[in-house]
Amino acid sequence: MTSRQYGGHTLYFKNSPKIISTGTVAGPKECFGIVGRFVDRPLTDDMFGEDTFEKAECKMLSTAIDTAINGAGLSRSQIDVLFSGDLLNQIISASFAARDFDIPFLGLYSACSTMSESMLLAAAMVNAGYARRAVAATGSHFASAERQYRYPLEQGTTRPPQSQWTVTGAGSCVIAGKGEGVSIVSGTIGRVVDFGVTDVNNMGAAMAPACADTLLCHFRDTGLSPDDYDMIISGDLGALGSRILKDLMWEKGFDISHNHVDCGEIIYDVIEDEFQGGSGAGCSAVVFNSYIMSKLNSGEFKKVLFAATGALLSTVSSGQGESIPCISHAVALKK
């Protein structure tokens, strides 16, 4: 199929673009879990004062971006470019947020790996001197995703045990050439990997091979090993997907069992219908920009590899019998 052993491509950021500020918003269910203490704007109502789920999602994303910009002591006009996308058809959350922000905007679609794709591109822009400051952001909403990808909530459809729960939340960070913060050292662009999984309720199993491919590419390109990182963080594989990832890495001679966590696996204290944990573009966006960044900023973690993961299916592609193509992009961070 390919002449590449692992198909990614790694960029190096010698000028140390830095995350100088973050902003996060999360729903009430999400704030019961590990991120509750770290989120900037915990919500008590997942409608966030709006009259539709989609508008609530857009408002969460806008709030996360504004929080990050304000947290850096900046105004919107000081941001040169916004990289954002989301799960909704035609990324309306990102596009409508960008309309209000009036910041030069490059729209992305990479499903639940949007956080690391946007960070990688923002860091690349800043490192090359194209932009002084760039914002990376994404989010998701359980209810808007559920009705777009699956069934109306009112139907009360039973969820199978391999399923995950789409996170209601958004995360954003400001990446700048100057200032104090966590450096983005490199980024590995992933390729699309499809192991033939067709079960749309089993995203963890579908995405794990893409994540493994990108991690293996990153280690090959950089000459680093898992032990060079305090923590390797995958996006939203959930409990089952994380186990598959560890097994796939082990088979290739890389043991990540002691320093891997998955944002989807840790975001919920699983008590109800979340089963394998969280998913959605907001999952890794919230966990990374709140919990993980606080550990990096405090110096508890010094070197982190963050690989968000995305399943690139649509209801049409699944309906036409296609399997689920997946992707993962990684960024390496250093305090």
Added chain:
Amino acid sequence: MTSRQYGGHTLYFKNSPKIISTGTVAGPKECFGIVGRFVDRPLTDDMFGEDTFEKAECKMLSTAIDTAINGAGLSRSQIDVLFSGDLLNQIISASFAARDFDIPFLGLYSACSTMSESMLLAAAMVNAGYARRAVAATGSHFASAERQYRYPLEQGTTRPPQSQWTVTGAGSCVIAGKGEGVSIVSGTIGRVVDFGVTDVNNMGAAMAPACADTLLCHFRDTGLSPDDYDMIISGDLGALGSRILKDLMWEKGFDISHNHVDCGEIIYDVIEDEFQGGSGAGCSAVVFNSYIMSKLNSGEFKKVLFAATGALLSTVSSGQGESIPCISHAVALKK
């Protein structure tokens, strides 16, 4: 609303990344028009041997990419990154094409402005030395767009006179640091502009202000004027949108009446239901990568500004009463 007069941001590519090859595919209706003589792969059947419109669209995109790569005498493994997106929900044409290509992939969504967004990012990557060669590509299909955004074709819905016809076609180019070709000199990232148009059949009127905003930003940032370009090419404004663009530019003191063409306005010899002309991500992708590039390669055009235009609506946003946010990204080219 903003502290920016015009909200874009211009990047300069000092190392002259070059378009070393292009590839285009277009449907039978499209090949009756001006692009017919220039398209690499004119189709006699818009199903392209596939059993669904979406699969035909994906195959057109793949074929355009392969044609561009092969035309440069390269293999897929020599491409460091593919930037692509399309109009379908979750950009399945681009994602499934990327699955088959096995090239590191960064997914974009910018509606019908995807061609210039992908070119801008590919040129930025190559210019900065992050990639030796990058591919930019997009496409669309009349039938897949029609049933996703509007009505089932079988319904035979009447189209109003302000409407445009989604182009069945795809275009792609290889951008490299070395080799012969047309240089990409700079790129202007647009901001989202929304003048409050809610008529989803009148995309040209909705998009024209975004195009004007990006052109004005480009002239302000670069110090150039319309007369510095042999041709200023907008994406898919159609006849009505093009007239609005010219008027908006005139109001700001920039006369583009003698050297502006719009890909949507010129792609069809309007004889049937195309009304204002072509639209869709494939419109500017096909016209630029076939007709315009042949004029640049022959030296007939020496300096060109290409600004594809996109309407960032979805059926959900329109259904919830929102107006149509639009965007345009520009790239400046020099033979």
